[in-house]
Amino acid sequence: MTKLQKLIQRFNITETDKIINLVGAVRIFQSATVMIDPIDYKVCDGCDCILFAGATFVCPKCSSYRFELDPYNIITKAIELSNKEPTILGLE
């Protein structure tokens, strides 16, 4: 048994917990990346997802063509998304 496996057993960390922690860590990293350079991003007015500013004229998730470009509002949205409780669809 590896050290990591012993640690997981000791703290009773389930596979779901590990995935949720990883999803949360990735989300915080992505939000920090957006906060460093908000002018490189835009927020979709339709579904609130954050996209690269020059990536597309239509949101790939909801097909909206309206975007929030104000850096202050983009940072606010990034903070909001980083604070959101990570959940995984299909797992209890």
Ligand SMILES: [Zn+2]
């Ligand atoms: Zn959208």
